[in-house]
Amino acid sequence: xxxxxxxxxxxxxxxxPAFAKEVAGVNYPDTAKVEDKELKLNGVGLxxxxxxxxxxxxxxxxxxxxxxAEIVASDQIKRVRMYMLRDLDKKTITDAISDxxxxxxxxxxxxxxxxxxxxxxxxxxxxxxxxxxxxxxxxTGTKVQSTKGGQEIAVEGKDFADSLxxxxxGKDPVDGGLKDGMLGKD
Numbered sequence: 001x002x003x004x005x006x007x008x009x010x011x012x013x014x015x016x017p018a019f020a021k022e023v024a025g026v027n028y029p030d031t032a033k034v035e036d037k038e039l040k041l042n043g044v045g046l047x048x049x050x051x052x053x054x055x056x057x058x059x060x061x062x063x064x065x066x067x068x069a070e071i072v073a074s075d076q077i078k079r080v081r082m083y084m085l086r087d088l089d090k091k092t093i094t095d096a097i098s099d100x101x102x103x104x105x106x107x108x109x110x111x112x113x114x115x116x117x118x119x120x121x122x123x124x125x126x127x128x129x130x131x132x133x134x135x136x137x138x139x140t141g142t143k144v145q146s147t148k149g150g151q152e153i154a155v156e157g158k159d160f161a162d163s164l165x166x167x168x169x170g171k172d173p174v175d176g177g178l179k180d181g182m183l184g185k186d
Contacts, residue, residue, distance in 0.1 A: 020041045021041060021043070021044040021058070022044075023044045023045065023046050023056045023181070024046050024053055024056050024085060026056045026083045026085075028041055028044050028056075028058035028081070029041065031060075032060040032079055032081070034060075034077050034079060034135055034137065035077070035137065037062055037077050039060035039061055039062055039077060039078070039079060040060065040061060040062075040064050041058055041059070041060055041064075042059040042060065042061045042064045042065065042071075042182065042183065042184055043058075043059055043181050043182045043183050043184035043185070043186065044056060044057065044058045044059070044181055044182065044186075045057050045059075045168075045175075045177065045178035045179070045180070045181025045182045045186070046177070046178065046181065047174065047175050047178050048175065048177075048178075052086065053085045053086070054084075054085060054086060054088070055082045055083060055084050055085055055086075055088075056082070056083045056085065057080055057081065057082050057083075057168065057178065057181075057182055058080075058081045058083075058182075059071075059078070059079070059080055059168075059169075059182040059183075060078065060079040060080075060081065061074075061076060061077075061078050061079075062076040062077050062078070063076055064184070065183075066183045066184055066185060067183070068169035068170065068173075068179060068183055069169075069170075069171075071165065071169055071183075072162050072165050072166050072169050072170060073162070075138050075158060076138070077135070077136065077137050077138065078135070078136050078161075078165065079133065079134065079135040079136075080133070080134045080135075080165070080168065081131060081132075081133050082131060082132040082133070082134075083129075083130075083131050084126045084127065084128055084129065084130045084131070084132070085128060086128050087125075087126070087127045087128055088125070088126050089125045090123050090124060090125050093123050093126065093132075094120040094123050096174065097119075097120070097123075097164075097167055098116060098120065099174075100166075100167030100168075100170075100172075100173070100174045101116055101163050101164060101166075101167055103170075103172040104163055104166035104167060104170040104171065104172055105163040105166075108159060108163065111159075112157075112159060112160055112163055115155050115156070115157060115160040116160070118153065118155055119142070119144060119153075119155050119160070119164070121151065121153075122144040122151040122152070122153045123144065123146075124146050124148045124149065124151075125148070126146065126148055127148070130146065130147050130148045131146065131147040132144075132145075132146050133145045133146070133147075134164065136158075136161040136164075136165065137154075138158070140154055140156075141154040141155050141156040141157060141160070141161070142154065142155045142160060142161045142164060168182055169182065169183070
């Protein structure tokens with residue numbers, strides 16, 4: 001009897017959708033499909049500004065790692081999925097990303113500025129519950145997508161992707177706790 005109940009419980013468990021992590025009420029599945037690759041959830045985090053919860057993030061990678069520099073340097077498909085916990089206008093989002101980008105781009109900033117401008121132009125106003133998905137694909141560039149709609153683009157260059165992903169995973173991240181969560185160190 002016990003074996004039958006245990007087997008039934010296992011069947012129910014595997015029939016349910018697989019959510020690997022939950023943060024601030026947002027569930028992140030353990031995988032994401034990009035092109036023909038299955039990415040694995042590396043970690044999740046919560047971005048706070050003062051006392052306000054701003055957004056959650058899930059980081060998906062072909063090859064999970066706990067090393068931010070290794071992730072940034074790797075030429076693999078990688079995705080940041082951001083879920084908004086509050087309304088954010090385009091200017092607030094682009095200013096925050098641009099500030100983090102500038103802190104991490106270093107000497108390459110002047111060269112990458114036109115790509116950053118193109119990226120920023122694709123960011124819409126976002127409301128609570130909207131998602132912003134940033135996916136780097138080698139040979140294609142960094143795709144910007146939003147559940148809100150808006151312009152979907154791809155910004156060419158691994159150099160741009162490296163500086164963008166450094167906003168969260170670089171030496172000077174926007175939020176150290178968020179970085180640790182995305183690296184699976186929480």
